Amino acid sequence: MTPRADIDIRAVNEDGLREWTRALQTGFLRSPEVTDVGLEANRGAFRPGRSLGAFDGERCVATFRSFPQELSVGGGATVPADAVSNVTVSPTHRRRGILTRMMARDLAAAKERGDVVATLIAAEYPIYGRYGFGPATSTSAWTIDVPRAGLDPRWAGPADGGRIDLVDAADVRKLGPELHARLARQQPGAVSRDERWWQVNTGVVRYGESWDEPFYAVYRSADGEVDGLVSYEADDKWDAKQPHDTADVNWLIAATPGAERALWQYLCSIDWITKVKTGWRAPDDLLPFFLPDPRAARLTTHADWLWVRLLDVVRALEARPYDGHAAGGGGRGLVLEVVDEAGFAGGRYRLEVSPEGVGSCTPGVRDAAELTLDVRELAALWLGDESAVRLAALGRVREERAGAARMADALLRTSRRPWCPDIF
Structure with missing residues (x-):
């Protein structure tokens, strides 16, 4: 029409x-x-x-x-x-x-x-690519079969000297922002949470007439540092006098693997809980391997999550860290031809990475392009989640010089996958 x-x-x-x-x-x-x-x-x-x-x-x-x-x-x-x-x-x-x-x-x-960028969570996959957005992070969700997991049924708290306490919503609003800021600093793909986020997710701001208060638990390390928080709900289902309750995690954030492990073990140790639904987690989350039997965590969802639209290629490529040694140790460069029909970010750019892992990006270079790609494909590569070699195999990027896709992967890919813990 x-x-x-x-x-x-x-x-x-x-x-x-x-x-x-x-x-x-x-x-x-x-x-x-x-x-x-x-x-x-x-x-x-x-x-x-x-x-x-x-x-x-x-x-x-x-x-x-x-x-x-x-x-x-x-x-x-x-x-x-x-x-x-x-x-x-x-x-x-x-x-x-x-x-x-x-x-x-x-x-x-x-x-x-x-x-520098625009971001969104796409409800439907086909819509936003035509506006230059590309899927930059993925998400996964698991359902844990608690009896099968093999965890110690006598578990009574963390063995590392830390502790877990139930807290109320006011405590979460006080403790959560600083903890989330710690996580975001180390987690590519994380987005900021303002005061309103904490109000919405603790019931101060409500979109409906009713609000069912969830449970909140905090993990404190042996020295008293708040390293983890979880919000969860539980149902109440029995059959033949046996409990079949499910803990449904709204969100769980942790600044250390120890805090993450302790909170998952806590959730699996709650009396009557036979299943734990994890909510949205990182695609390479540690969770399954915290369990003696990782197969007890059944993958229920794996999909694209945060979509990114680059608006300033120079600032985007210069902002992120790189592994100078992985890129060749002596400093490496790559010339990118970025196609952007909307005109916001197109052009030819030279990305150079120093041995110290500092990136510099020069626009408008006259050197021959080594890799040609649409701005949406660059968005998928930018945070380190996607592989240029894979996109080349799919015909979504074009090598102008043999080996350019492998070079892009050496420069851009990260050891842990980017993840956005939030929906907005």
Whole structure:
């Protein structure tokens, strides 16, 4: 269907927020009724100029929201990101170019602000590649069969001198931000959590009328340092006088492997719990191998997660750390031809990595390209998760010089896979 010129795309102000919220709920197949609680929750996320609506007359038929975010690239470094969320188009107005117009407007504003990338969690895979986004991290989820795991049933706490305590939501809001900041510094792909995130995830801000308070547990090391936190819920199911309860993890963050191990063992040690659903975890998570029988952790989901759209190739490539020795020890370089139909990040760039692992990126070079790729493929490679050799085999990058894909992998791939613990 051809685009409708009379569809007006505009920033939503306070007067239009109720209608925008109704369209958002419609797009996500939720009840279109807008409650005062839901409206107030959306008002708290509202940022002037960054909540867009498409209006057919007075009716909002599509929604789009972005907000500022910091994305970790490893080594303690972050880049400013334009986080995209709340994207919907009503079923009556599909295939009219509405999302294309909203996305173009938002990305242009992000580029103007100086954001290095845009980010999103894609509900559907095929949509966002046409806007230059590529899947930069993956996620996995497991279900643990506790009786099969082989853990010591007499376990009464960590053997490393640490301890686990149940805490309440106020404690989580106090302890969580600093712990998450520690994790994010060392975890490429992690995104910032502002004060509102902690309020939403501890029930201060509610989108619905009801809130079931979860359990919270904290791991403290032997010297009293808060190294891990978990939020979880549990059901209550019995059969023939035998418990078959499930612990459902909302989120678990840990700054050390010891804290991570202790929290998983704690969850598996709770009386009546026979299954633990892990929630979204890193694709190379340590969890299965914390168990004496790793097969007790059954993989239930593995999929793409954080998608990235590069807006500034130079700053993106120079921000992240590299392994200078893995790249050849004497410093190595690679000339990339980046194709970007939208015009934000295209061009020819020389990436050079010093023996110390510091990257420098020069735009507009005249040297012959060694690897040609679309901006979305560079996004998939940038944090280190994807392989250029694999993309070349799939025909998604083109080697202009033999061995260039292997060189890209040596420069860009990381020892542990990037992971984004959050959905937004």
